[in-house]
Amino acid sequence: MMSGIRLENISKQFEGSTAVNQLSLEIADGEFLVLVGPSGCGKSTLLRLLAGLEEVSDGRILLDGTDITAQAPRERNFSMIFQNYALFPHMTVEQNITFGMRMRNEPKDQHQARVDRVAGLLQLEPLLKRKPGKLSGGQRQRVAMARAIVRDPKLFLMDEPLSNLDARLRTEVRDGIMQLHQQLKTSTVYVTHDQMEAMTMADRIAVLDKGHLQQIGAPETLYAHPANLFVAGFIGTPSMNLFLLPCAAGVLIVENQPVHLPQTDHAQALTDVYLGIRPEHISDRPVEGESLQLQATLTYRELLGAEYLCHADTTLGKIRYVRKNQLRENTGDIPQPGDRITLHFSLHDLHLFSGQNQQNLHRENFL
Numbered sequence: 001m002m003s004g005i006r007l008e009n010i011s012k013q014f015e016g017s018t019a020v021n022q023l024s025l026e027i028a029d030g031e032f033l034v035l036v037g038p039s040g041c042g043k044s045t046l047l048r049l050l051a052g053l054e055e056v057s058d059g060r061i062l063l064d065g066t067d068i069t070a071q072a073p074r075e076r077n078f079s080m081i082f083q084n085y086a087l088f089p090h091m092t093v094e095q096n097i098t099f100g101m102r103m104r105n106e107p108k109d110q111h112q113a114r115v116d117r118v119a120g121l122l123q124l125e126p127l128l129k130r131k132p133g134k135l136s137g138g139q140r141q142r143v144a145m146a147r148a149i150v151r152d153p154k155l156f157l158m159d160e161p162l163s164n165l166d167a168r169l170r171t172e173v174r175d176g177i178m179q180l181h182q183q184l185k186t187s188t189v190y191v192t193h194d195q196m197e198a199m200t201m202a203d204r205i206a207v208l209d210k211g212h213l214q215q216i217g218a219p220e221t222l223y224a225h226p227a228n229l230f231v232a233g234f235i236g237t238p239s240m241n242l243f244l245l246p247c248a249a250g251v252l253i254v255e256n257q258p259v260h261l262p263q264t265d266h267a268q269a270l271t272d273v274y275l276g277i278r279p280e281h282i283s284d285r286p287v288e289g290e291s292l293q294l295q296a297t298l299t300y301r302e303l304l305g306a307e308y309l310c311h312a313d314t315t316l317g318k319i320r321y322v323r324k325n326q327l328r329e330n331t332g333d334i335p336q337p338g339d340r341i342t343l344h345f346s347l348h349d350l351h352l353f354s355g356q357n358q359q360n361l362h363r364e365n366f367l
């Protein structure tokens with residue numbers, strides 16, 4: 001069944017404040033789209049607009065080309081999964097799953113087949129006769145998912161479904177959601193403030209800030225080609241190092257080394273530019289190809305396991321870089337706090353953003 005969703009110029013105002021601002025995007029049939037952004041950026045509001053729980057102030061929502069903007073939540077046949085999955089404590093797992101069907105007076109003979117299918121998908125067969133009080137947090141979340149999918153909805157809407165789970169359960173339920181998506185291929189819009197969750201789960205990520213869509217694309221695209229300063233700082237952990245530096249006549253000087261800006265009118269006229277470099281693209285040993293060097297003093301190191309996150313002071317400001325933890329390496333080679341070091345990074349790994357409008361100066365090369 002085709003279920004393409006299209007948002008056209010959606011806006012939502014709450015007394016005086018704009019939660020979603022002229023936002024347009026499409027959700028392809030079968031796609032797993034993740035909405036990500038900081039607290040208050042409008043992602044939950046956008047989900048509630050899609051569900052029909054809030055009315056849009058402006059714009060249209062289309063489902064397979066049909067305008068559903070004025071439709072009530074029930075008519076849309078979308079299923080929502082929240083962080084607080086409210087199960088009925090006095091009903092068994094099976095009764096919880098069939099509750100909606102029973103409310104709608106659907107024929108009883110269909111119940112069993114559908115329950116069997118979702119229980120199989122979510123490995124709930126051994127739990128069907130239990131009550132929620134006798135289940136773990138992860139199992140309860142799986143029951144909430146079973147209840148949502150048993151309706152065979154056209155779209156899943158998920159609002160931070162992992163946020164109440166501990167770290168181990170979060171991974172378990174996340175893998176469950178991904179497996180389920182592989183099997184059902186139901187279009188899904190998933191909201192999170194956690195960019196790592198977005199990176200690992202999404203077919204495409206939509207980054208929101210202050211109600212505006214900042215960029216939408218595959219996780220790899222957002223990581224390699226952030227459209228603007230906000231996306232650059234938001235996507236990737238540890239986050240990108242960013243420095244605002246003066247420039248003149250299209251040339252940026254980084255510790256006596258010239259960096260040529262793209263030959264556009266905008267870039268040539270700029271008087272300052274943000275230079276961005278990801279911690280994993282910096283080395284305290286020489287790198288191949290055209291590169292820049294920075295003199296630095298190591299301030300401290302954090303052992304993350306397979307690697308160290310190193311913190312250093314440079315003439316540009318504080319910088320962070322990642323260094324592999326090679327256990328067999330002569331420990332004398334690893335810089336110690338207080339050591340003077342030279343940092344190297346390839347010109348290919350540089351990101352440049354306008355000091356004026358914060359857009360990526362290379363944007364025209366990849367959009």
Ligand SMILES: Nc1ncnc2c1ncn2[C@@H]1O[C@H](COP(=O)(O)OP(=O)(O)OP(=O)(O)O)[C@@H](O)[C@H]1O
Pocket residue numbers: 014015017018019037038039040041042043044045046193
């Ligand atoms: N019912 C409402 N009445 C008034 N303002 C609201 C209402 N709902 C949301 N807002 C405002 O709209 C903006 C966006 O809120 P929204 O809940 O969509 O953000 P969010 O990105 O989901 O944040 P969080 O991650 O904290 O849930 C916020 O400034 C919020 O205060």
